[in-house]
Amino acid sequence: MIAETWERVKDLLHRAMQLSPAERSRFLDEACASDASLRAEVESLLAAGEQVRSDFLASTPARRLGEAADEIASGAVLTEGQIFADRYRLVRKLGEGGMGQVWLAEQLTPVRRLAALKLIRAGMYDESVVQRFQSERQSLAMMDHPAIAKVFDAGATPQGQPFLVMEYVAGLPITEYCDRGKLTIAERLELFVQACDGVQHAHQRAILHRDLKPANILVVEVDGRPAPRLIDFGLAKAAVPQPGGASIFTQIGQFVGHPDT
Numbered sequence: 001m002i003a004e005t006w007e008r009v010k011d012l013l014h015r016a017m018q019l020s021p022a023e024r025s026r027f028l029d030e031a032c033a034s035d036a037s038l039r040a041e042v043e044s045l046l047a048a049g050e051q052v053r054s055d056f057l058a059s060t061p062a063r064r065l066g067e068a069a070d071e072i073a074s075g076a077v078l079t080e081g082q083i084f085a086d087r088y089r090l091v092r093k094l095g096e097g098g099m100g101q102v103w104l105a106e107q108l109t110p111v112r113r114l115a116a117l118k119l120i121r122a123g124m125y126d127e128s129v130v131q132r133f134q135s136e137r138q139s140l141a142m143m144d145h146p147a148i149a150k151v152f153d154a155g156a157t158p159q160g161q162p163f164l165v166m167e168y169v170a171g172l173p174i175t176e177y178c179d180r181g182k183l184t185i186a187e188r189l190e191l192f193v194q195a196c197d198g199v200q201h202a203h204q205r206a207i208l209h210r211d212l213k214p215a216n217i218l219v220v221e222v223d224g225r226p227a228p229r230l231i232d233f234g235l236a237k238a239a240v241p242q243p244g245g246a247s248i249f250t251q252i253g254q255f256v257g258h259p260d261t
Helices: 003-017 021-032 036-058 061-073 127-141 174-180 185-204
Strands: 088-096 100-107 113-120 151-156 162-167 217-222 225-230
Touching: 003 021, 003 036, 021 036, 088 113, 127 151, 127 162, 174 185, 174 217, 185 225
Parallel strands: none
Antiparallel strands: 088 100, 100 113, 113 162, 151 162, 217 225
């Protein structure tokens, strides 16, 4: 979907969500006119939103409160300064998504270094989420390229919360780095080629990233020279069966990733 079309879809989606179902139909009749594909796109996103809301409401308040209490009791609620898995001190939260959290952590043993610690959100240990997380760990373990963030460690807490420890990339999104540094066309293309080399390395190992965007291509400086790092293989898919026969496939009607990507 081109950028202009997506901006139009987002605008219509936002406006339609403020209306009742009956009002939405009349609104889309006027706003989309004869553009059937535009209307279909908006309606599919509205339907997906209703399904998510329905699934959430199906969980009773008592159950949600109970899950929250269990998380607190099990130590699943993370805080700055907390020692995680006996060897990582949590520094600060870097981000949080639908599946989990990413923390900046200081590894204490056997070496001291900063790392990005990624773990499934407490209470979300259902089979499909755990499988997707394990698929990311396996994908990263299969790759070894300077343009792909390295994996340092992986495991699970005593409560069964899977985690992944990766190289901490303290860089800027590739577009922001290029703009701030006022890179020339030639310099931008050189950086882009390096990122493409990393993507090609993944493809040679039958790993499809599926969420490539500037925010997932960070640029750091190594010896004064810019170097891209591909991060977040959480939506990666193996194009061939993984060792052991495990494979993750997107289900029909299942939405993964962010709409902007």
